[in-house]
Every structure is written in C-alpha cells, then in structure tokens.
Amino acid sequence: MPAKVITITSGKGGVGKTTATANIAAALATSGAKVVCIDADIGLRNLDVVLGLENRIVYDLVDVVEGRCRLRQAMIRDKRLPELYLIPAAQTRDKSAVSPSDMVRLCDELRAEYEWILIDSPAGIERGFRNAIAPADMSIVITNPEVSAVRDADRIIGLIEAEEKGPARLIINRIKPEMVKKGDMLSAEDVLELLAIELLGLIPEDEEVIISTNRGVPVALDGKSRAGQAFRNIASRLRGEKVPFLELEDQSGILSQIGRFLRRGGG
Amino acid sequence: MARIIDRILNRQTNSAYQAKERMKLLLVHDRTNLSAKVLEDLKDELIGVISRHVEIDEKAVRIEISQQGREQRLIADIPLKTPTRRRLG
Numbered sequence: 001m002p003a004k005v006i007t008i009t010s011g012k013g014g015v016g017k018t019t020a021t022a023n024i025a026a027a028l029a030t031s032g033a034k035v036v037c038i039d040a041d042i043g044l045r046n047l048d049v050v051l052g053l054e055n056r057i058v059y060d061l062v063d064v065v066e067g068r069c070r071l072r073q074a075m076i077r078d079k080r081l082p083e084l085y086l087i088p089a090a091q092t093r094d095k096s097a098v099s100p101s102d103m104v105r106l107c108d109e110l111r112a113e114y115e116w117i118l119i120d121s122p123a124g125i126e127r128g129f130r131n132a133i134a135p136a137d138m139s140i141v142i143t144n145p146e147v148s149a150v151r152d153a154d155r156i157i158g159l160i161e162a163e164e165k166g167p168a169r170l171i172i173n174r175i176k177p178e179m180v181k182k183g184d185m186l187s188a189e190d191v192l193e194l195l196a197i198e199l200l201g202l203i204p205e206d207e208e209v210i211i212s213t214n215r216g217v218p219v220a221l222d223g224k225s226r227a228g229q230a231f232r233n234i235a236s237r238l239r240g241e242k243v244p245f246l247e248l249e250d251q252s253g254i255l256s257q258i259g260r261f262l263r264r265g266g267g
Numbered sequence: 268m269a270r271i272i273d274r275i276l277n278r279q280t281n282s283a284y285q286a287k288e289r290m291k292l293l294l295v296h297d298r299t300n301l302s303a304k305v306l307e308d309l310k311d312e313l314i315g316v317i318s319r320h321v322e323i324d325e326k327a328v329r330i331e332i333s334q335q336g337r338e339q340r341l342i343a344d345i346p347l348k349t350p351t352r353r354r355l356g
C-alpha cells in the first residue's frame with residue numbers, strides 16, 4: 001500500500017503542531033502501521049524530544065539532502081512501537097538548507113515502503129512551510145480557539161488551497177470546556193464556522209500533554225488521558241473509521257450540530 | 268422573560284461572542300483584501316458606470332461581500348428608478 005503524506009501546519013507558532021505530529025504518528029503506529037515522521041522545523045528541532053528520541057540522533061534531514069548519509073541512516077526507530085521512525089531536523093542550519101523539491105524527492109523514496117509519512121511544519125508562511133507542504137497528499141491545519149491562532153489558520157488554509165494541497169482538515173487544540181461554557185472561549189463550533197473546513201479532531205487542554213512531553217512518551221500511548229484519546233480518534237479517522245467527536249462542550253447538541261455542519265460542508 | 272433578556276445581553280457582552288463577531292469581519296477582509304474604503308470607492312465607480320446607461324436609485328445602492336463556506340462573492344444590489352410615465356403622457 002503506497003504511503004499517504006500528511007503535513008501538519010498552523011501559521012501561528014506554539015499551537016501544537018509538534019505535539020499533534022508525535023501523537024498522531026504514535027497512535028497510527030500502535031496498530032502496527034509503518035509510520036515515518038519528519039521534523040521539517042530546521043533550526044528549531046523539537047519532534048525528537050517530544051518523542052523521547054533525542055539521544056539517538058546521528059544524522060538529520062539536511063545530512064540526507066546534502067548526501068552525507070543514506071536516508072535509512074537518518075531514520076531513528078522508536079523501540080516502543082513496532083514501526084515508528086523519525087527523521088530529525090538539523091539543529092545548526094536554517095530552512096534554506098532544504099528545498100521543496102528535496103522534500104518531494106525524499107518522500108517519494110519513502111512512499112513505497114511506509115503507510116504514513118507525517119511532516120511537522122514550522123510556524124510561519126515562508127520557506128519552511130513551503131518545504132513542509134510540497135510533498136503533502138493531505139494537509140492538517142491545527143489551531144487554538146483564540147483570535148490570533150484562528151486568523152493565522154485562515155491565512156494558511158488559503159495558502160494551502162492556492163498551492164493546490166487542499167482541502168485542509170482542521171484540528172482544534174487546547175479547548176477549555178469550562179471557559180467555553182462561561183462564554184469566554186470560542187467554541188469548537190464557532191471556530192469551525194469561521195474557518196469553514198472539514199473537522200478532523202477536537203483536543204482538550206490537558207496537563208497530561210505536558211507531563212508526557214516531560215517524559216518523552218507521547219500522550220496517545222496513555223490510555224487514560226482525554227487528549228490521548230482525542231489523538232487516537234484522529235488516527236482512526238485518518239484510517240477512514242467513523243468516530244464521534246469528544247463531547248468537550250457542555251452545550252447540548254454540539255455534536256449533532258457539528259455533524260450537521262459537516263454534512264452541509266460535504267465532509 | 269427577564270431571563271431571556273439577560274441571556275441575550277450576556278451573550279452580546281461575553282468575550283467569545285465578541286471574538287466571533289470580530290473574526291467574521293476580519294476574515295472577510297483578510298481573504299478578499301477589500302477594505303471598507305475600497306468597497307465604498309467601488310460602489311461610487313459602479314454608480315458612475317451604470318447610471319450612464321440606465322437611471323438608478325443611487326442612495327439605495329448596496330455592495331457587500333457574502334460568504335458561502337470559504338467562498339466570497341461580491342453582491343451588488345442596484346435598484347433601478349421606475350421608468351417615468353411622462354414621455355407616454
């Protein structure tokens with residue numbers, strides 16, 4: 001089965017791209033799928049620490065692109081899961097060390113052998129974003145329920161459409177149900193209505209995300225965490241399963257409303 | 268009744284509601300790159316062009332951006348002046 005290349009991007013920094021990449025990759029790999037994740041945030045490498053693989057890096061993405069090693073030598077296998085690999089970013093270089101066509105070539109080399117290739121995009125709309133999006137078969141935009149994050153998400157959705165990498169799918173991260181209930185946070189439904197793209201997942205604010213990141217173990221591997229469950233649900237949806245959205249708001253009927261919204265949007 | 272009014276008032280002052288209303292306008296602007304000023308200029312020019320061919324009710328002309336999903340469209344509502352009967356009579 002040929003691979004699906006998925007790029008996770010956001011426009012705004014710090015909204016959860018790296019966390020989502022690590023956790024969706026781990027959740028997909030749990031079921032035995034062959035998964036590679038690529039850290040495209042050159043100069044600000046982080047996917048390695050979130051996955052707990054930072055001590056095992058020898059070669060990185062730029063080494064592959066510049067021919068200092070073979071692709072396989074730069075792939076670190078996560079020993080906790082059957083088939084999860086990381087290609088780390090270079091830490092001492094910048095985004096111009098890699099081009100969009102380098103990324104396409106690299107992914108093409110991986111396509112035949114792996115089922116999922118997840119790319120962690122850097123923030124912004126410049127070269128790093130273009131590198132990350134170039135090989136994508138599918139784009140995931142992640143945002144928080146805050147005005148600046150939603151605005152940047154809208155901009156990036158437009159750019160993804162312009163690059164013909166759309167339609168993007170949406171993850172809303174760090175939802176705080178108590179604040180939504182008080183009317184002090186945009187609800188998932190609000191964000192969905194503003195951005196008008198298909199919803200892929202809703203992730204609550206969850207301390208377990210920080211705790212598991214401290215330990216270098218993706219929260220998706222923690223059976224009890226709400227955020228972990230949300231990431232596992234996203235992995236299931238990517239595999240084509242129909243999974244209901246987590247009930248994050250107390251508002252009655254939110255799920256049916258989202259359901260209705262998706263049907264209207266053709267999702 | 269009081270509770271309903273309360274809720275309506277509360278809804279309009281709560282910050283999520285304000286955020287959403289502000290975002291609606293902002294995103295239209297971001298997506299189309301059309302400011303209120305540009306829209307106003309466009310309206311004046313349209314009035315100029317159209318009234319060379321047909322008589323319109325200039326004060327009632329409306330131009331706005333309507334949204335459907337992620338698609339924007341420019342909607343112009345240009346009422347024509349009812350043709351005068353003078354010439355006939």
Ligand SMILES: Nc1ncnc2c1ncn2[C@@H]1O[C@H](COP(=O)(O)OP(=O)(O)OP(=O)(O)O)[C@@H](O)[C@H]1O
Nearest residue numbers: 013014015016017018019123174204205206209210
């Ligand atoms: N659902 C969540 N609940 C609690 N904390 C979260 C959640 N999601 C992300 N975080 C925290 O938010 C911070 C930023 O997350 P992350 O590094 O994944 O963002 P990013 O989009 O990759 O940032 P950058 O743009 O810098 O690459 C991290 O400290 C992470 O642990």
Ligand SMILES: [Mg+2]
Nearest residue numbers: 017018041046
């Ligand atoms: Mg990151």
